[in-house]
Structure formats: structure tokens, C-alpha cells
Amino acid sequence: MARLAVPAPVTDALPKTYDPVGTEARWQQAWETSGAFHPDPSAPGEPFSVVIPPPNVTGSLHMGHAFNTALIDTIVRFQRLQGKNVLCLPGTDHASIAVQTILEKQLKAEGKRKEDLGREAFLEKAWEWKAHSGGTIVGQLRRLGYSVDWRRERFTLDAGCSAAVIEAFNRLHEQGLIYRGEYLVNWCPASGSAVSDLEVEMKEVDGHLWHFRYPLTAGAAADGRTYLEVATTRPETLLGDTAVAVIPKDPRYADLVGQTLTLPLVGREIPIVADDHVDAEFGTGCVKVTPAHDPNDFAIGQRHNLPLITVMAKDGSMNEAAGCFQGLDRFEARKAVVAAMEEGGFLVKVEDYRHSVPFSDRGKVPVEPLLSTQWFVKTEPLAARCREALEQADPRFVPERWSKVYRDWLTDIRDWCISRQLWWGHRIPAWFVVSETGGVITDTTPYVVARDEAEARAKAQAQFSGGTHAHPLVLEQDPDALDTWFSSGLWPFSTLGWPDADAADLARWYPTSVLVTGFDIIFFWVARMTMMAGAFTGRMPFQDVYIHGLVRDENNRKMSKSAGNGIDPLLLIDRYGADALRFALVREVAGAGQDIRLDYDRKSDTSATVEASRNFANKLWNVTRFALMNLGGETPASLGEPDPAALQLADRWILSRLARVNRETAERYGSYGLGEASKGLYEFAWNEVCDWYVELIKRRLQVPAELEGAAREAALADQRTARQVLAKVLQALFVMLHPLMPHLSEELWHGLTAEPEETFLALQPWSALDAAALDDNLEASFAELIQAIRVVRNLRAVAGLKPSQSVPVRFVSGRAELAAVLTAATADITALTRAERVEVLDPAAAAASPATKALAGVSGELQVVLPIEGLVDLDALRGRPGP
RNA sequence: GGGCGAUUAGCACAGUGGUAGCGCACUUCCUUCACACGGAAGGGGUCACUGGUUCGAAUCCAGUAUCGCCCACCA
Numbered sequence: 001m002a003r004l005a006v007p008a009p010v011t012d013a014l015p016k017t018y019d020p021v022g023t024e025a026r027w028q029q030a031w032e033t034s035g036a037f038h039p040d041p042s043a044p045g046e047p048f049s050v051v052i053p054p055p056n057v058t059g060s061l062h063m064g065h066a067f068n069t070a071l072i073d074t075i076v077r078f079q080r081l082q083g084k085n086v087l088c089l090p091g092t093d094h095a096s097i098a099v100q101t102i103l104e105k106q107l108k109a110e111g112k113r114k115e116d117l118g119r120e121a122f123l124e125k126a127w128e129w130k131a132h133s134g135g136t137i138v139g140q141l142r143r144l145g146y147s148v149d150w151r152r153e154r155f156t157l158d159a160g161c162s163a164a165v166i167e168a169f170n171r172l173h174e175q176g177l178i179y180r181g182e183y184l185v186n187w188c189p190a191s192g193s194a195v196s197d198l199e200v201e202m203k204e205v206d207g208h209l210w211h212f213r214y215p216l217t218a219g220a221a222a223d224g225r226t227y228l229e230v231a232t233t234r235p236e237t238l239l240g241d242t243a244v245a246v247i248p249k250d251p252r253y254a255d256l257v258g259q260t261l262t263l264p265l266v267g268r269e270i271p272i273v274a275d276d277h278v279d280a281e282f283g284t285g286c287v288k289v290t291p292a293h294d295p296n297d298f299a300i301g302q303r304h305n306l307p308l309i310t311v312m313a314k315d316g317s318m319n320e321a322a323g324c325f326q327g328l329d330r331f332e333a334r335k336a337v338v339a340a341m342e343e344g345g346f347l348v349k350v351e352d353y354r355h356s357v358p359f360s361d362r363g364k365v366p367v368e369p370l371l372s373t374q375w376f377v378k379t380e381p382l383a384a385r386c387r388e389a390l391e392q393a394d395p396r397f398v399p400e401r402w403s404k405v406y407r408d409w410l411t412d413i414r415d416w417c418i419s420r421q422l423w424w425g426h427r428i429p430a431w432f433v434v435s436e437t438g439g440v441i442t443d444t445t446p447y448v449v450a451r452d453e454a455e456a457r458a459k460a461q462a463q464f465s466g467g468t469h470a471h472p473l474v475l476e477q478d479p480d481a482l483d484t485w486f487s488s489g490l491w492p493f494s495t496l497g498w499p500d501a502d503a504a505d506l507a508r509w510y511p512t513s514v515l516v517t518g519f520d521i522i523f524f525w526v527a528r529m530t531m532m533a534g535a536f537t538g539r540m541p542f543q544d545v546y547i548h549g550l551v552r553d554e555n556n557r558k559m560s561k562s563a564g565n566g567i568d569p570l571l572l573i574d575r576y577g578a579d580a581l582r583f584a585l586v587r588e589v590a591g592a593g594q595d596i597r598l599d600y601d602r603k604s605d606t607s608a609t610v611e612a613s614r615n616f617a618n619k620l621w622n623v624t625r626f627a628l629m630n631l632g633g634e635t636p637a638s639l640g641e642p643d644p645a646a647l648q649l650a651d652r653w654i655l656s657r658l659a660r661v662n663r664e665t666a667e668r669y670g671s672y673g674l675g676e677a678s679k680g681l682y683e684f685a686w687n688e689v690c691d692w693y694v695e696l697i698k699r700r701l702q703v704p705a706e707l708e709g710a711a712r713e714a715a716l717a718d719q720r721t722a723r724q725v726l727a728k729v730l731q732a733l734f735v736m737l738h739p740l741m742p743h744l745s746e747e748l749w750h751g752l753t754a755e756p757e758e759t760f761l762a763l764q765p766w767s768a769l770d771a772a773a774l775d776d777n778l779e780a781s782f783a784e785l786i787q788a789i790r791v792v793r794n795l796r797a798v799a800g801l802k803p804s805q806s807v808p809v810r811f812v813s814g815r816a817e818l819a820a821v822l823t824a825a826t827a828d829i830t831a832l833t834r835a836e837r838v839e840v841l842d843p844a845a846a847a848a849s850p851a852t853k854a855l856a857g858v859s860g861e862l863q864v865v866l867p868i869e870g871l872v873d874l875d876a877l878r879g880r881p882g883p
Numbered sequence: 884g885g886g887c888g889a890u891u892a893g894c895a896c897a898g899u900g901g902u903a904g905c906g907c908a909c910u911u912c913c914u915u916c917a918c919a920c921g922g923a924a925g926g927g928g929u930c931a932c933u934g935g936u937u938c939g940a941a942u943c944c945a946g947u948a949u950c951g952c953c954c955a956c957c958a
Contacts, residue, residue, distance in 0.1 A: 017920065232958060279957055287958050296956045544890045597895065608907050615920040626917030
């Protein structure tokens with residue numbers, strides 16, 4: 001547009017509709033090649049920084065990314081206009097378990113397992129895949145016009161992040177905050193790895209409650225009872241039972257506590273213990289206890305010193321401890337155990353039972369509580385620091401209510417299982433001294449934690465050479481990888497150069513200004529970052545946390561890959577433009593962190609919501625086209641500021657409105673009121689600038705050729721004033737809109753200002769508020785004028801007048817102030833209502849010359865009269881039905 | 884079991900003490916030289932329910948109902 005815009009006559013060549021696709025690509029490239037968003041840490045200006053939530057390299061762009069991006073980029077672009085030294089840092093996440101799952105699936109299709117390839121070859125494949133797939137989402141983020149510094153793009157598994165992970169692990173270990181031990185963990189048989197509590201989702205499932213008899217070893221109790229009845233939803237675990245618990249002090253069982261039962265099928269003698277965990281209200285009041293396969297039973301086992309018998313292998317099949325059930329898959333084993341119990345006469349009854357079953361988020365199969373040796377982070381000391389900071393609103397949550405959710409989770413937090421039996425990810429920086437345990441890693445093999453193998457060797461040497469350890473030292477690094485979130489937890493500072501304390505970016509931009517993310521990862525990510533940051537930087541990693549909702553589909557369902565109800569942002573960008581999509585998403589956010597719903601027609605891939613925003617973009621395009629046709633080839637700069645004394649009523653009104661909207665918009669952008677900001681600008685641009693101001697000045701922009709002399713001079717001066725105000729308003733509007741519609745505003749700003757391509761609106765200063773222009777009274781009066789014009793138009797419509805018919809208009813008002821405004825605006829009213837003439841009378845004067853055969857309407861205390869005798873058949877009008 | 888959110892026009896949503904609003908859809912008119920991805924004029928809501936506070940409540944308070952979400956070890 002910049003090239004087409006000047007000189008003026010050529011503007012006729014501008015298309016009537018805005019075509020976003022080419023324009024957006026052009027500006028994206030211009031911004032990027034010019035380094036417009038590459039900040040310099042040594043540059044002046046208050047620092048403002050954001051690290052983006054790194055999307056998984058697995059994925060392609062979904063609506064959630066588009067939404068998050070729209071919000072972040074709006075904030076960041078606004079701060080840049082405010083003159084701050086803004087860093088917005090992009091990157092991607094290696095998504096350990098997700099990527100490995102995909103790769104293993106690919107291998108499986110080829111009939112191979114990862115073990116066939118070996119670790120090295122598998123990782124090579126993974127990197128190849130990352131190089132290929134990671135580029136997809138990055139390219140898609142670019143299409144949104146994200147004003148990030150691509151030069152600083154990071155990946156959670158790159159060299160810098162890996163160094164940070166190793167350092168973090170070592171420091172936590174040195175502080176005693178990382179430990180290794182055998183505990184009951186959530187085991188996902190599908191991915192063959194432990195997962196954390198957060199990666200487990202409870203699902204309601206229709207199952208059964210089996211009631212079994214466990215016979216008393218002694219044969220019969222004093223009262224003649226020969227067995228206890230227990231109920232379970234998981235019969236296969238009975239093979240690992242090591243006790244039956246009963247309610248303490250329950251008269252039914254009091255005398256049995258201490259006696260033993262003989263476990264059916266297995267023949268093991270197991271004690272009857274009394275434990276408070278047993279609920280008197282539920283079932284038989286007796287609970288079978290399988291400490292190695294249930295978290296509650298594990299706790300009971302600890303209290304009563306019960307043995308742990310693991311009957312299941314890591315792949316979900318029964319192991320040798322399961323006797324004749326060995327080798328059966330856990331679900332087959334369940335059937336087999338029930339059958340065997342029935343056959344043995346131990347089955348009392350089966351009830352249908354709906355209950356919650358823990359599922360693995362990733363594997364989509366029930367997780368198995370399994371005894372396993374894993375690495376853990378001791379979280380309480382880290383969480384305590386976060387809770388303390390939160391008392392000073394550090395970080396500050398927006399909306400505030402999320403701080404409670406965050407705090408509650410940090411209270412009574414459980415330790416974090418960080419080891420994963422995966423290859424893709426950060427390998428745990430611990431080396432086992434396998435020479436101590438016959439060359440293999442066992443649960444008791446000693447280990448050293450170190451920064452690298454050399455350091456590990458030195459440490460091991462000091463501990464394990466000479467004396468009883470006098471044999472050649474052999475080390476082997478722990479084969480396991482770390483939970484992806486361990487590296488994500490370092491993201492706000494690892495990306496800025498930590499652990500290098502002298503890193504310029506870290507010094508300049510840490511802590512970051514705001515984290516923008518969805519509520520669904522407050523625990524996964526936000527809390528992990530604050531815990532890690534507290535430990536390593538002594539500060540919370542961001543000042544504010546802006547929590548947004550989810551994007552739901554047209555049926556108000558959460559969009560998800562598995563449900564297949566996602567809406568492809570790229571389709572909408574192709575159809576309507578990235579600006580339209582961004583504007584639509586932000587415009588829906590007005591409320592505080594609510595989910596937003598995006599309307600969508602799957603048959604045609606259209607969205608009325610996004611289309612409305614596209615239409616808005618087109619409106620802006622056209623009002624700029626109009627301006628370019630009417631500014632006589634001049635720019636805001638060449639026109640200069642209007643002379644305050646020359647301003648007309650409409651000019652002063654729009655300048656007052658502009659000043660007010662400018663102030664409101666800055667406040668809204670600055671306080672995460674992005675939805676309000678977008679709505680305010682939409683209404684200002686469309687309803688006030690386009691619908692009223694532009695209509696009002698059309699008359700003044702045309703100077704009739706027949707005017708001569710002083711009249712001509714006056715008209716030209718007035719034309720110049722109108723041009724000055726129009727240019728000023730549009731220019732300021734583009735600045736204000738820029739955070740929301742960066743490409744369009746950049747394009748139109750260039751068209752209007754004729755600035756060179758390499759000068760960017762994105763880097764201009766926000767227009768300062770012109771406080772002197774604010775005029776409450778004027779705005780109120782002008783609203784009355786608008787109403788008066790509407791009444792006239794309404795009466796004309798009611799009368800069925802043709803647009804070409806002009807009629808006299810009479811206003812009657814007792815309020816001198818209003819009368820003065822109407823009188824001053826006579827020419828405007830004439831133009832906008834096709835009035836033959838306009839008269840403004842006070843009630844007395846009106847009574848003196850009553851208009852007969854007239855239509856009348858009111859607006860407040862203003863009376864509007866249209867004497868239309870002779871133009872319209874009033875009697876016919878009166879007789880017709882409605883309105 | 885605990886907590887949070889929502890309930891306003893046909894649809895989707897703003898509005899948080901003072902005469903009910905935006906977008907889409909709908910009705911009528913207008914192809915007037917920025918825009919039909921448009922313009923003008925309209926129709927449509929006892930703001931979930933019940934009480935309370937107040938001169939005044941969609942808005943504040945208490946409770947109820949419905950829907951949704953999060954957390955929690957009931958076999």
C-alpha cells in the first residue's frame with residue numbers, strides 16, 4: 001500500500017477489499033529480516049520480558065497456541081510501543097514421553113522395537129524427527145505475526161538448556177533435595193515408565209466389586225466363624241496380599257485381630273490387623289491389603305510392618321510371584337483369578353460397581369501403582385519458599401482467584417518423581433559404580449551425581465578405590481531420562497543464560513515481566529518454575545502470571561486431538577487473515593480468564609466470529625482508502641497539527657473521543673484488559689470515526705469549484721482542518737490497534753504516513769494522551785446531536801420518504817445549550833438528514849408558528865417536527881397498521 | 884467430600900449500585916463517488932430462582948437450582 005498510496009490520484013487503483021494474505025507475509029518478512037524484534041540488552045528503556053510457553057515439537061499449531069500467542073503478542077507489542085526494551089523469547093519443548101511414543105509407534109509399524117536400534121541410533125532418529133517436525137510449529141507461529149526474537153529461539157533439549165538441567169540436578173542433589181529410592185510410583189505400562197501424580201487422570205469406570213472369603217488359618221474362631229469376607233475391584237492383586245485390615249474396636253472383629261488367614265490360591269498365612277483407614281460404612285468392614293500394589297495399602301503396610309510382595313512386572317503382566325498366573329496380562333489375570341476363586345469356593349458374590357480408576361494421561365491405559373526405584377525431588381522446602389513469596393503477591397496472579405489454586409497445590413505437596421524410563425530427554429547426570437555390584441545396576445548399586453563423566457569418575461575414585469573397593473572402577477550413567485517438566489521448570493532463566501551468572505540477558509531481563517498461560521498447566525509448569533526459580537535464582541521467575549481459559553469448539557467442548565474436534569487456525573488464517581483471527585480471539589476474552597468459545601461451521605470451514613473481525617479489518621482498510629483519496633496527497637506530518645481555534649464541533653468531539661479512548665486503551669492493555677481494549681477500539685473506529693466523523697466531514701473535504709475569493713479561502717482552510725484531524729485520528733488509531741492487528745495497522749500506517757518500508761509502526765511510540773482535548777460536556781452534547789439526527793431519520797423512515805426527498809426539519813427545545821449545539825450543527829444536520837432547511841426554536845416561538853400536518857418525535861426533552869404536508873399522504877399514514 | 888466458575892435478546896457473550904449493551908442472526912429501505920466484508924431505520928430480554936441490604940440491585944449479601952471445571956487414598 002505504501003507504494004500505491006502516493007500520489008493521491010493513484011489511490012483509485014487500490015482494491016475495495018483488503019487482502020490479508022500477501023500483506024501479512026510481507027510484513028512478517030520485513031520485521032524479521034530487519035531484526036525489528038531483536039532487543040539489545042544494553043539498550044536503554046525499562047526492560048520488559050516474556051518467555052513464551054514452548055509448544056511441543058510433536059505438534060502442529062492448534063487453537064490454544066493461537067489464543068496464547070494472540071494474548072502474549074498483544075501485550076508485548078503494546079509494551080514495545082510504550083518504549084520499553086522488550087524481549088519476547090520463543091522456543092519449543094522436547095516433550096519426552098510424547099515424542100518417544102510417536103517414534104516407538106513408527107518403529108512398531110516397521111516391526112521393530114527401540115532396543116533393536118539401540119539408544120544411540122534411536123536418539124539420532126529422534127533428533128531427525130525433531131528437526132523435521134519442530135520446524136512446522138515454528139513456521140506456524142510465524143504466520144500469526146508473533147513479534148518474538150527468533151534469533152534467541154531455544155529448545156528445552158539444546159546445549160544451553162541441557163547444561164542448565166545438569167547444573168540444576170547437581171545443585172538440588174547437593175542440597176539434599178533430590179533423592180533416589182524405592183517407592184510406590186504411578187507406572188504406565190503403555191510407555192514403560194514411571195509418571196508423576198499430575199500425569200494421572202482419574203476416570204469413572206463401570207467395574208465390579210468382587211466379594212471373597214478368606215478362611216481363618218485356625219479353622220474356626222471362638223464364635224464359630226471360619227472366614228472373613230473382603231471386597232475388591234482388583235482381584236488379581238490378591239496374589240500379593242499380605243494382610244487383611246479391619247476396623248479397630250469393631251466388636252465384629254475385635255477378637256480376630258492378631259489371628260491369621262490363609263490366602264486362597266496362594267496359601268500364604270496373612271495377619272488380621274486393625275487400621276483406621278478402614279471405613280465402617282463401606283463394604284464388609286474388612287479390607288484386603290496389598291502394600292505393593294495400592295497406595296493406601298502401602299501406607300497400611302508401613303504402619304503394620306507388612307512385607308511387600310510385587311506380583312506384576314513392568315509391562316503389566318504377572319510375574320513369578322504370581323505363581324501359576326505368571327505371564328498373564330493384568331486384565332486376563334483378573335479373570336483367571338476370579339475363575340480360580342470361584343472354583344475354589346471362595347467367591348461370595350459379584351456386584352456391578354462404578355468407581356474411579358487412575359489412567360495415564362499419555363498412555364491412555366490404567367496406571368499401575370508399582371514398587372520401583374526412582375529419583376525424586378523433595379518439594380516441600382521449595383514449595384515453602386513459593387508460599388512465602390505469594391504472601392507478597394509474588395508472583396501476582398491475574399485473575400487473582402488462581403493464586404488460591406496455586407497456593408493450595410503447594411500446600412501438602414507430594415514429592416515429585418522426576419525419573420522416566422525413556423531415552424528421549426535429559427539423561428540423569430548420575431553414574432553408577434557398577435564395579436561394586438558385579439557390573440550391573442541394581443537397586444543397591446552406589447552412585448555419584450556429577451556434572452560430567454570426568455567429575456563422576458573423580459568423585460567415585462575418592463569414594464570407591466583402595467581398601468575393600470580395590471578393583472578397577474567401572475561407571476555407567478543412569479539410563480533414565482528426566483521428566484520433561486524438569487527442564488521446562490528452568491525455562492524462564494535457562495533461556496536467558498543461567499547458570500552463567502554474568503549472562504547479559506539474565507541480568508537485563510530476569511525476572512521476566514509476565515507469564516501468560518492456560519490454567520490447565522498451573523501445577524505442571526507454573527508451580528514447577530516458581531519452585532525451581534526460588535531454589536536457583538532466589539526470586540520468583542515472573543512478576544505477573546496472566547491465566548487465560550481454554551478455547552472451546554462451537555459445541556462448547558474442549559478441543560482435543562483425540563476427540564478430533566480441533567479447529568485448525570491455519571485454515572482460518574488462510575481465509576480471513578491472522579489479524580482477523582487474533583482480533584476475534586482477543587475480543588472474546590473480556591471476562592477474567594473464562595474459557596472462550598469459537599463459533600465454527602465444519603462444512604464450510606467458516607467462522608462468523610472471525611469473519612466479523614475480517615470485516616472490521618476491511619472497514620479500516622476502506623476508511624484509510626477514503627482518507628488517502630481526500631488528503632490531497634498529504635500526510636499527517638505534512639499537514640501538521642490542527643489550529644485549535646479553527647476546530648469545528650465535530651473535530652473537537654472526535655479529538656475528545658480519541659483522547660479518551662487513547663487513555664482507556666492504554667489502561668486496559670496495561671492491566672490485561674485485552675478484551676475490553678479490543679472492543680473499545682472496535683466501537684470507536686467503526687461507530688464513531690467511520691459512522692459519524694467521516695460522514696460529518698465529507699462536506700468539508702469537498703470545496704466546490706465555484707467558490708471564489710474569501711469564501712474559497714475559508715473553505716480551503718476548513719478543508720485543511722478536517723484533513724488534519726482525520727489524519728491525526730487515523731494515525732493514532734493505527735498505533736492503538738497495532739498490538740491487536742499488527743499487519744493491517746502496519747500496512748495502513750505506511751499508506752497514511754508514507755514512511756519508508758524500513759520504518760516500522762511496531763517500533764513507534766504510543767501517542768501521548770492529549771488531555772486538553774478531553775471535553776465531557778462536548779461529548780454529552782454531541783451525543784444529543786446524534787440522537788436528534790436519528791430521530792429525524794426515523795421520522796423520515798416512518799413517513800416512507802425516499803432518500804432523494806428533502807423536507808424541512810424543526811427542532812424545539814427549551815434548553816439553550818442544546819439549541820446552541822443544534823444551531824451550530826445546522827449544516828451537518830442538513831447534510832446527514834437531507835433537510836430542506838433546519839430551524840431551531842424555543843417552545844414559545846414554536847407555539848407562535850405551529851406546524852400543521854407534521855410528524856413529530858422526541859428525544860429526551862427535544863421535540864423534532866417534520867412538516868411534510870404535501871409530500872406524504874398523512875391520512876393514509878395514520879390509517880396504516882404499525883409501526 | 885472440598886473448592887472454583889457460569890446462568891443477561893434466537894445464538895454466542897460484555898456489563899458489577901442509578902433510564903439494559905456489542906457481534907452474529909432477524910425485519911424494512913438503500914447498488915448515494917471509502918466500504919454490500921457496506922449504509923440507514925427497526926423488532927426482540929420481568930438480566931436462573933427465593934429472600935435480604937438500599938431512595939434505587941443484572942450489579943452487593945444469604946440461600947436454592949442447573950451446568951461445567953479442578954482437587955481428594957473409600958477397598
